[in-house]
Amino acid sequence: MKKIIDPYGSELPQDYTKLIKDFGLEKFNPEDFPSSNRLMRRGVVFAGRDLKIIAKAIKNKKPFYVLTGIMPTNDKLHFGSKMIVELMAYFQKMGAQTYILVADLESAAARGVSLEEARRRAMEFHIPAYIALGLDPKKTIFYFQSQNRDVVQLGFEFAKKITLNEFKSIYGNADPGRIMSAVIQAGDILYPQLKERMPGIIPVGVDQDPHIRLTRDIVSRTKAKKFFAPSSIYTKFTPSLDGSLKMSKSKPQSCIELPEDVETACKKIRRAVTGGRATLEEHREHGAEVEKDMVFELLKQHLIEDDEELDQIYGEYKSGHMTSGQLKDLACEKMTIFMTKFEKDLEDARKTVSKLNFIKF
Amino acid sequence: MKKIIDPYGSELPQDYTKLIKDFGLEKFNPEDFPSSNRLMRRGVVFAGRDLKIIAKAIKNKKPFYVLTGIMPTNDKLHFGSKMIVELMAYFQKMGAQTYILVADLESAAARGVSLEEARRRAMEFHIPAYIALGLDPKKTIFYFQSQNRDVVQLGFEFAKKITLNEFKSIYGNADPGRIMSAVIQAGDILYPQLKERMPGIIPVGVDQDPHIRLTRDIVSRTKAKKFFAPSSIYTKFTPSLDGSLKMSKSKPQSCIELPEDVETACKKIRRAVTGGRATLEEHREHGAEVEKDMVFELLKQHLIEDDEELDQIYGEYKSGHMTSGQLKDLACEKMTIFMTKFEKDLEDARKTVSKLNFIKF
Structure with missing residues (x-):
């Protein structure tokens, strides 16, 4: 079928x-x-x-x-x-x-x-x-x-x-x-x-x-x-922060909206499913399971533009040098930059809507 | 069902x-x-x-x-x-x-x-x-x-x-x-x-x-x-002139359109299914089966406005005084009056369409 x-x-x-x-x-x-x-x-x-x-x-x-x-x-x-x-x-x-x-x-x-x-x-x-x-x-x-x-x-x-x-x-x-x-x-x-x-x-x-x-x-x-x-x-x-397939407003705690106030967004990031190991020792030894990490996915899909920067983070996290907590700090920082810029650009864009090219019918 | x-x-x-x-x-x-x-x-x-x-x-x-x-x-x-x-x-x-x-x-x-x-x-x-x-x-x-x-x-x-x-x-x-x-x-x-x-x-x-x-x-x-x-x-x-339920363009010989030239319309009327009897003698004796007569139906539905006039025709036809041929002559005459008036009114109405009350959207 x-x-x-x-x-x-x-x-x-x-x-x-x-x-x-x-x-x-x-x-x-x-x-x-x-x-x-x-x-x-x-x-x-x-x-x-x-x-x-x-x-x-x-x-x-x-x-x-x-x-x-x-x-x-x-x-x-x-x-x-x-x-x-x-x-x-x-x-x-x-x-x-x-x-x-x-x-x-x-x-x-x-x-x-x-x-x-x-x-x-x-x-x-x-x-x-x-x-x-x-x-x-x-x-x-x-x-x-x-x-x-x-x-x-x-x-x-x-x-x-x-x-x-x-x-x-x-x-x-x-x-x-x-x-x-x-x-x-x-x-x-x-x-x-x-x-x-x-x-x-x-x-x-x-x-x-x-x-x-x-x-x-x-x-x-x-x-x-x-x-x-x-x-x-x-x-x-974009996966839900709880690890399920699709970020959706039906699970507000695992969904970051645009715009969203930065504090709330960071709280949600801190609760996200990660690829970190059970203990710091294990993490240092085996490194993160990056493929399962919703925070890394958010960085990859949305928050880091530069490929080299992303590669470097991947390497550090995969090797266990970077902890899930540190990755979350980073994601929160990037999210803050993104959301602040988005809100400013949104405000600027609002001033231009009177000049938009609407089709005349 | x-x-x-x-x-x-x-x-x-x-x-x-x-x-x-x-x-x-x-x-x-x-x-x-x-x-x-x-x-x-x-x-x-x-x-x-x-x-x-x-x-x-x-x-x-x-x-x-x-x-x-x-x-x-x-x-x-x-x-x-x-x-x-x-x-x-x-x-x-x-x-x-x-x-x-x-x-x-x-x-x-x-x-x-x-x-x-x-x-x-x-x-x-x-x-x-x-x-x-x-x-x-x-x-x-x-x-x-x-x-x-x-x-x-x-x-x-x-x-x-x-x-x-x-x-x-x-x-x-x-x-x-x-x-x-x-x-x-x-x-x-x-x-x-x-x-x-x-x-x-x-x-x-x-x-x-x-x-x-x-x-x-x-x-x-x-x-x-x-x-x-x-x-x-x-x-x-409006029944088809051939006696079936609905006058329809799919049977053009039994369907009179608006407008239609009078000669064609009359030809169609002359071929219509009627309630007349097989012979004139039978018709005079038993009278018409008016209920089966498509020409009478046309007169009743469309061509005769006055109830008394219609009643009189009904009586004469039902009693056998009027033949199907005479009824058809009458219908043709009425159709001619109707169609001529319709075409003239149509022409007059065409002159008024510029003044119609169209909703402005």
Whole structure:
């Protein structure tokens, strides 16, 4: 039986290599892309679909786009969103036309957030946060889903192209609300190609792959429209500080949000699962089990940009010279620097939102 | 097992009395409504849901609305649409706020009609035809589905409120395209209540009852929004001239369209199934089987306004004084008068479309 990843639910992939095989993904090779970023170099980005067409567009300076959506339900971000923004910023630097949509229809339907409230949250927090995390606002095209009639029309057309069974085989189930969200989302993913026919890449967590599959199926079902099937690029999850697969607000003690006050964040880091040994003696003798260490993972994925610095820490910790406590001190220090800068950049970005490039409908 | 009426398909109800029972409809009583129109008086309108609240609103001069949609796929109307317009016009005269939406999203998705083409057809034909058939354009509010964000947002929210099984039990199946159409249509049906909370009535052919049931279910599922469940009023089908249940373009020889050139229409009438006897002698002796006569049905439903005139024809035909040939001559004459007037009124109405009351979005 085909394994289902449910992008809305709780079933999560345990084995990324197996995922690549089961879902027919391409293994990501950082050497295919110029100036790979931290996430790409360190295997946090681990797979994709149709990556070559994007690598080629970058190489030949041909038009392509990168796109993501903002769900304005929450007033915080998480590290998963941060990774997506960093990949968006990477492709933006490589020349991608950059689209960010605010999924206000979705947040209204799923969570009862009014369109006005969604707009407020997007303008006051999410968009400034995305800018603070590295997007160039001058080079980014924004729109609200509810204002984009083309997207709604595409979604409507796409719904007629898929059967219930196809939908079930991709998503595992087919609630009407899920169907409607998914086809509108496919409309979002392909929307930039209404303006200019070009390949596009969608950075997502691997749990979002069903949306990519559905959209690719729809493209093959609507040949007359000559859409490029969307390429995609997948990040691993940022693990929960308690060692489970995905950092999630459902376990607030093991989840650091963006922003979070530094004291709270450091408290959480101090309670994290580490690869330290039971006693100092054992630790000095055998060294840390770095692979099991959630604090090291946080440093690797998010807090240390420089590869040599990370290598040095790895060596000291692995050899037992550095203790878990020292690693936590270091992580707390890095987190403080990061969070302080993020909050300042967020404040600065808020001043620029009046000048953003929103599509006029 | 619950019987399914499929509003999109070919399964059609044979027995209206049984339908009332099976679907829990109210039998329509023309005496509940002041100044009942021809269709109401003659049993062509045969059932409804929540009719009392509308009768009460009329009696007490309280706000209520009547709503229908235009599917701008075709460049002709049929007699079924004519009945709906006549009911719209009746409720409009009784004080209803009158809404007509152009289902351009639906026609784009289902038939590939572009929004521009849908607009052209609606403005050049469908809306003028509705005016020609009796709607007062000054008192009617129009909108295009694709421009109405509130409707799309309602549809999106409603999709989250229904399960796939509920959908299946109402429609008999649940293709994604059908789901999307249906929830957007529920959005249309309830949209006027976003502006003013009031009951509303939707005149439909009985094959459209699933949309009404779905919308009523959605209302009961979204209590916080305090919508009135839509009332509905059902017309029988105009039978095909060959004696089958529903006049349909799939049998062009037995279907008179609006407009249709008079000569062709008369030819079709002359080929219609009648209640005349095998020989003139038998006819004079036993009289016509009026109940089986499609020409009489056409006169009754559409071509003769005056009840006494219709009664007189009934008497003469039933008694055998009038032959089927004479009845056909009469029907052809009435059809000519009707069609000539319709085409002239259509031409006049076309001149008024620039002044219509379209909602500004």
